[in-house]
Amino acid sequence: MDLDLSDAERAFQAELRAFVREHLPAATRRKVLGGLTLEKADYVGWQQILHRRGWFPFNWPTEHGGPGWDPIQRFLFEEEMEMGGAPRLAPFGIRMVGPVIMEFGTPEQKARHLPAIVGSDVWWCQGYSEPGAGSDLAALQTRAVRQGDHYVVTGQKTWTTFAHYADWMFCLVRTDPAAKKQEGISFLLIDMKSPGITVRPIIALEGSHEINDVFLDDVLVPVGNRIAEENQGWTCAKFLLGHERIGIARVAFSKQQLARLKSIALREQKDGAPLLADPRFRARIAEVEIELLALEHAVLRILSEEKAGRPAGAEASFLKMRGTEIQQALTELQMKAVGWYGLPFVPEAMHAGWNEEPIGPDYAAPLAAAYFLTRRATIYGGSNEIQRNIIAKAVLGL
Amino acid sequence: MQFTLTEDQTLLQESALRLMREEGTLARRRERVASADGFDRRLWATYAELGWLALGLPEAHGGIAGPVEVAVVMEAMGRGLMVEPYLASVVLGGQAVAQGGSAAQQAELLPALAEGRLFLALASAEAGGRYNLAHVETTAQREGAGYRLDGSKAVVLHGASADQLVVAARTGGALRDTSGITLFLVPATAAGISRRAYATLDGQRAAEVTLAGVSVGADAVLGTVDGGLALLESVVDHGLTALSAEAVGIMAALNEATLAHIKTRKQFGRAIGEFQALQHRAVDMYVACELSRAMAYMAACKMGAPAPERAQAAAAAKVQVGRSGRLVGQEAVQLHGGMGMTDELIVGHYFKRLTMIDTLFGDTDHHLARYAQGMTG
Numbered sequence A: 001m002d003l004d005l006s007d008a009e010r011a012f013q014a015e016l017r018a019f020v021r022e023h024l025p026a027a028t029r030r031k032v033l034g035g036l037t038l039e040k041a042d043y044v045g046w047q048q049i050l051h052r053r054g055w056f057p058f059n060w061p062t063e064h065g066g067p068g069w070d071p072i073q074r075f076l077f078e079e080e081m082e083m084g085g086a087p088r089l090a091p092f093g094i095r096m097v098g099p100v101i102m103e104f105g106t107p108e109q110k111a112r113h114l115p116a117i118v119g120s121d122v123w124w125c126q127g128y129s130e131p132g133a134g135s136d137l138a139a140l141q142t143r144a145v146r147q148g149d150h151y152v153v154t155g156q157k158t159w160t161t162f163a164h165y166a167d168w169m170f171c172l173v174r175t176d177p178a179a180k181k182q183e184g185i186s187f188l189l190i191d192m193k194s195p196g197i198t199v200r201p202i203i204a205l206e207g208s209h210e211i212n213d214v215f216l217d218d219v220l221v222p223v224g225n226r227i228a229e230e231n232q233g234w235t236c237a238k239f240l241l242g243h244e245r246i247g248i249a250r251v252a253f254s255k256q257q258l259a260r261l262k263s264i265a266l267r268e269q270k271d272g273a274p275l276l277a278d279p280r281f282r283a284r285i286a287e288v289e290i291e292l293l294a295l296e297h298a299v300l301r302i303l304s305e306e307k308a309g310r311p312a313g314a315e316a317s318f319l320k321m322r323g324t325e326i327q328q329a330l331t332e333l334q335m336k337a338v339g340w341y342g343l344p345f346v347p348e349a350m351h352a353g354w355n356e357e358p359i360g361p362d363y364a365a366p367l368a369a370a371y372f373l374t375r376r377a378t379i380y381g382g383s384n385e386i387q388r389n390i391i392a393k394a395v396l397g398l
Numbered sequence B: 001m002q003f004t005l006t007e008d009q010t011l012l013q014e015s016a017l018r019l020m021r022e023e024g025t026l027a028r029r030r031e032r033v034a035s036a037d038g039f040d041r042r043l044w045a046t047y048a049e050l051g052w053l054a055l056g057l058p059e060a061h062g063g064i065a066g067p068v069e070v071a072v073v074m075e076a077m078g079r080g081l082m083v084e085p086y087l088a089s090v091v092l093g094g095q096a097v098a099q100g101g102s103a104a105q106q107a108e109l110l111p112a113l114a115e116g117r118l119f120l121a122l123a124s125a126e127a128g129g130r131y132n133l134a135h136v137e138t139t140a141q142r143e144g145a146g147y148r149l150d151g152s153k154a155v156v157l158h159g160a161s162a163d164q165l166v167v168a169a170r171t172g173g174a175l176r177d178t179s180g181i182t183l184f185l186v187p188a189t190a191a192g193i194s195r196r197a198y199a200t201l202d203g204q205r206a207a208e209v210t211l212a213g214v215s216v217g218a219d220a221v222l223g224t225v226d227g228g229l230a231l232l233e234s235v236v237d238h239g240l241t242a243l244s245a246e247a248v249g250i251m252a253a254l255n256e257a258t259l260a261h262i263k264t265r266k267q268f269g270r271a272i273g274e275f276q277a278l279q280h281r282a283v284d285m286y287v288a289c290e291l292s293r294a295m296a297y298m299a300a301c302k303m304g305a306p307a308p309e310r311a312q313a314a315a316a317a318k319v320q321v322g323r324s325g326r327l328v329g330q331e332a333v334q335l336h337g338g339m340g341m342t343d344e345l346i347v348g349h350y351f352k353r354l355t356m357i358d359t360l361f362g363d364t365d366h367h368l369a370r371y372a373q374g375m376t377g
Helices: A007-023 A026-034 A040-052 A071-083 A091-104 A107-118 A233-247 A251-267 A279-307 A314-337 A367-378 A384-395 B007-023 B026-034 B041-050 B067-080 B086-100 B103-114 B228-264 B276-301 B307-341 B346-359 B364-374
Strands: A124-127 A143-147 A150-157 A168-174 A185-191 A197-203 A209-222 B120-123 B139-143 B146-157 B164-170 B181-187 B193-199 B205-216
Touching: A007 A071, A026 A040, A071 A251, A071 A279, A091 A107, A091 A124, A091 A168, A091 A185, A091 A233, A143 A168, A150 A168, A150 A185, A168 A233, A185 A209, A185 A233, A251 A279, A251 A314, A279 A314, A279 B276, A279 B307, A279 B364, A314 A367, A314 A384, A314 B276, A384 B276, B007 B041, B007 B067, B026 B346, B067 B086, B067 B228, B067 B276, B086 B103, B086 B120, B086 B146, B086 B164, B086 B181, B086 B228, B120 B146, B139 B164, B146 B164, B146 B181, B164 B205, B164 B228, B181 B205, B181 B228, B228 B276, B228 B307, B228 B346, B276 B307, B307 B346, B307 B364
Parallel strands: A124 A168, B120 B164
Antiparallel strands: A143 A150, A150 A209, A168 A185, A197 A209, B139 B146, B146 B205, B164 B181, B193 B205
C-alpha cells in the first residue's frame, strides 16, 4: 500500500490543475464556487473546452473518443475539476446511456449516438421513474406497442432531470405486460422532438427548476432505437446502475463543499471570534471531515481493485449511501454557519446577473436553498433504503 | 498510489488468518486468559518464528517491514481475539526503542524483542490525567550521574509480564507542560518498583505501577531529555493505528457471526434475517466495518508522515473505529438476542474487547477534539 502520488500521477495532477485554471471561463467558476444557478451553456461550454483537450468524456476509453484513463486518473480528474470550480459534468450521456450503448448497442447505434455525446451535440435525459414506479422501478407502466417498424409509446415519466434541456431521452418501457415485471421491459432511445412528448416543469421545494414530468402520448419510436433485444431492458438498467454508484459518491464535490464550509465559518463571527474557532462547531466540521476521509479511502480502495481488474459489484452501493449523507451534512452545516442570514429568500440572488446589494453576506444567499435541495440526494439514484436492500441481498446474502 | 495490499502483504495476511483460525477458538482463549501470565508463551514463540515480533522495527536490528504489515497482523489478531502482549510489547515498547533509542539501546533490546526473549510495556498514563499524554506527575530528579524516579502509573498494559518498562517522567516544567517530559527505560524488577497486576474486563492483563525512589543511570534515557512528548505521541499514534486494525478484525468477525445467526435463527416461522428492519441494521454494520478498514490502513500508511499529518491520521482512524465499533458491538449483541448476553458465545467476548479499544489511549470524544484542534482551516 502506498498513498502517495507517483511522479507520473503528480505531473498529471499538475497538468489538470493548470488546465482548469487557464481554461475554465471565469463567469462559470464564479457561479460554481458561489453556489449560484448554472445555465445549460455553462455545462455545455465547459464540456466542449474539455473535449478540445481530449478529456471529454473523461471516463471513456480511447476507442470511443475518451482519454482512456484508469480509475485513479479519473478520480484525480474529478478532484481537480471540483476544486478548480468547474461545473459538474452531466452524467446522463457520459456515465449513463453512453456506457449502455457501448456495451449493448449495434454498430449503427454506436456510430450515431456516441460521437454526438463526445461532441456535446446532444443533451440526454433519463426516462426511468414514473408516478407509480419509484423505488420499485420494475413496476413501470409506460407502454410500447410494436406497430411495424415502430413502437407506439404512451405513459408518463417523472423526476426527469433537465428534460427541458434534453434532445434525447433513454427510456425504460413495458413491451410485454404479460411477462414477469423485470422481463417485459425494453430500453428505448427517444428523440425529444417527437410529436406527442410534453415536458412539464416540477418546481422543487426551494424554488428551483431542474426536474420535470415527461408525458408520452402515442409517440412513434423507430424499432432501430431499441438497445439490446426486446424485453432485455432490465439488463441494461442494471448495468447502468452499476456504473452510477461510485460516481454518485461525489467525494471531490464534498471536499470542495467542506473547504467552502470552513471559509464561511472563518468569516462568520461568534462572540467576537470566528465561528470556526468555536469548539462545538469546529468539532461538527471535524466529524464530517473524518467521515469524508473514510469515504474517500473506501472509494480509493475500490478504484484500486478496479484498476487491478477486480471491479466492484453491489458493495459499491455503500459509497452512494455515505456520499449522499455527507453531502447533506455539509449543506446543513453551511446553512447553520450563517445563522440568521439563512432566512432571507431572494431567488434573484441565486443568479449571477443580479446586481443589487445582497442581504447579509453575499455567500449566504444560496445556502438554505442548497440544504433543502440536497435532501434529494438520499432519494435519487436508488434511495439509500434501496441501496441497503441491494447490499443486504447481494453482499450479505440476506 | 496503491490502495490495496501488495503480494507479500497478502501472503502475510493469509498466513496470519490461517494461524488465527487454528488458535482463535473460544476454548483456547479461555485457557490463555486463565493462565498465570494471561497469555500463551508457546504462541508467542510462534509469532517470533513467523517474524511478527520484528514487524515495524529497524532492519539493522533484525526488524522487517512497517506499519501496514503490523496492521495486517493486528487485524488478524482481532479476528482471533488474541491476548498476547503484541500491542504492549512490540508496537508500543518496540516503537519507543526503535524511534527513541540510542544505537546501544537498540542493539541491546530490539533483537531480543524480535526473537521473543524480551517483553516491554509502556507506562505513560496516570490517574487523573485521562488521555492527556502531557499529564505527567511522575518525577525524574537528577541524582549523581543518573535519575531518581518517583510516581505512579495507571493501567500499564501487560505491565506485570514486562522485563523493562518505558516510563514517562517529568524532568522539568509543570504538570501538563509539553516540554520537560522524558522517557526512561526501567528494568521492571528495579528496587523501588511495585506492580499490582490485575485482569481487565476484556480478558487482557494490566498493572498499576508505583515507582518509589527508583534509581536509573543516564543511559536509561530514551530519546532526548525534556523532549519526550513528541516521541511518546508518535509511539501512541502507532499504537492507535494498530488498535484500529485490531478493531477492524473484531468487527468483521462480529459481522460474520451476526449474519450467520440471523440467517438461521427462526421466529414467526422464518429466519429473522428476512425482516427488513434487521437487514438494514446488518448493512449499517457492514458499512461501519468497511469504513473502519479504509481508515485503519490509511493511518498505517501515514505513520511515516510528518508529525501533524501522522497525528491527524491516527486520530481520525480512532474516531472512525470508536464510532463503528460501538455500533457493530452493540448491534451484534442486540441481533443475537439473549444469547448475545452470555459468556458462552464468543460475541460477548468480542464486544468487550471492541468496547475497551475505544477507551485505550483516548476515546472517540478525545480524538475528535484532538482532530478538530489539528484540523486545517
